[in-house]
Structures are given as structure tokens and as C-alpha cells.
Amino acid sequence: MNHTPSPAPMQAAPPASEGHAGGQQHPIGLYLKVWGYLFVLSTMSYLVDYFHVQGGLRWFLIVTFMVLKAGLIVSIFMHMAWERISLIYAILVPPLCLATLVILMAIESDYTFWTRILFFDRGG
């Protein structure tokens, strides 16, 4: 752990959170623009279902739109892009260990599925 204070904010954009008293100031247009992007991305993910895109392409499109939407909400709406890097890491790094849970449960569900097929004759 190295606590050397970094004098320069790591983001080039507007002065990073200059204390909570003043708060952050960004033009309203930024929020309207992000709102528009979120609408477009949601419409596109709805159209994936509407036009019955199937298989690998469906998987790819849904996840791409989801990640883009989540990124916009967290970085702009929740102001994560202008926070100090220690706060960003404290919040965004821990969820990465969920990948372990997902992998473990994927293996487990595969095992359960084949157990049911082999021993329960397609039962519940």
C-alpha cells in the first residue's frame, strides 16, 4: 500500500471532484446526449429480439449493448469518470471476483443437467 498523494487528477476532463461543497458542474447537454445514447442502445437491443436474431450474433449484440449502457450510466450519470482513482478501484475491482462464482456455477449446472438426463429420465 502506497499512500503518496497524487497532486494531479487522473482525468483530463473537468476539474476532478473539488471537494463536496462545490460539487461538480457539467453542461446539461452532456446528460441529454447520454440520455439519447441510452435510448438508441435500448432500442437496438430491443430490435435484436424483434427481428429474431439468433445464436452467437444475438449473444454478442446483447452483451455489447448491455456493457455500453452500463458504462455510460456508471461513468457519466454516476460521475465515476471524475472520481479519484482509489474510489474507482475500491468499487469496480471487487465485483471481478464474481467471475469465479459464474465459472464455478456454470460447471456445476452442467453436471446437474447431465445427472438429470442420465438418472431422472428428463424429470424436474
Add this chain to the structure above:
Amino acid sequence: MAQAIETNAAATGTEPQGLGGFAADWSADQEVFRHVHWGKAMMWIFLLSDTFIFSCFLTSYMTMRASATLPWPDPSKVFALTIGGQTIPLILIAIMTFVLISSSGTMAMAVNFGYRRNRRVTAALMGATALLGASFVSMQAFEWHKLIFEEGVRPWTNPMGAPQFGASFFMITGFHGLHVSAGVIMLAIVASKVLRGHYDRRADYSAVEIAGLYWHFVDLVWVFIFAFFYLW
């Protein structure tokens, strides 16, 4: 104890070593969250814990869906609505998604106007956010009603295929709906405080931003539910 004395030594200039040093570094949370309003840091940490709760729900949904031997009901058909004699797939969920995104947009602008000390616009935008949130919950209630009483979906069974569908659906959307409802109440309280000038007296509008963080998180969770549960 010796450990405590060692930790206190940090204040006098002598850096504690070993286990004491480890404890001293990690207990010094003001170093990690410097210049961050305490309420904001706590809200972020609460949201982190909530991330884990929703991730557990979604992971268990993945496990149930992948291990089900009966076919999984097609959400595109289950959540279709017949409007004017035409069946449109997933339309209710699409409308709910747009409503929630719009509420996030108004909330982001409310935070902005809060920091500009614009009392009336902030309260109005927060009110709009709460109204959009309430309409989201109403649509969800309609959806639950339709699934329970018209389609006969139960947590343990349903006529469309894998019985696990009901359990995942009620658990995930129910918990999310509970979050939205709590958010609407919280927004109403903070908005009325804004209107009464409570934050002007303290010259600190952080409460609006903290409420906003929670609200955006609710929208964020819906992004994942929409992708994994409704579109997959």
C-alpha cells in the same frame, strides 16, 4: 494491547510494522476516500454490496436455466402484449426500460441543478424522477398480475415449460421492484427537503447526488436484468 499501541504510534511519526502496519494502513479510510463526502463513500460501498446480491440472483438464474431439462419459456412470447389486435413481442418490457432510463436522465439533471443551487428545478426534476419510477412499478405490478392470474405462473410451476422460470422471475424482478419502490420513497423525501430549503441552509446539496447514485444503480441493475433475463 500491544497491537493497539503500535497502531497509535503512526500518529507520532514512527510507522508500525508487520500486522500492526497492515491494520493501520487499511483502517485509514480517509486516505482512500479523501475529498469524498462520507455519505457518498458509504452509498458507493452499499451499492457494491447490492451488486453482489443481484449478481448472486442472476448467477443462480443462470445455474437454474442451464441445468433445466424442460425447455425454458421464451420471454419474447411470455411478455408479449396484444395492442389493437396485434401481438408485439416484449413490448411492455421495452416501455419499462425506456421509462427507467428517462427517470435516470431527469435524476442526473436534478443533481446538476442541485449543485447550481436551483431549488425549484431540482425538486421538480426529482419529482419527475419519482413519478417515472412509480409508473415503472405500476407496469411491473400489471406484468405480475398478468403472469400470475392469466398465465398461471407460480414460483414452483408454470404451463410453459421449466418450473424454475417462475422462481427466477419473481425473485429477480421482485427484488428489483422493491429497490425501485424504496427509491421512489427516498426521492420524495429528499425532494420535499430540497423544496423546503433544507440543503440551502446547510449549503450542501450532496444528499441529492447520493440519492441520485442509488437511483442510477437501480437503472443499472435493470440494464443487466433486461439483457440476461428478458433478451437472452
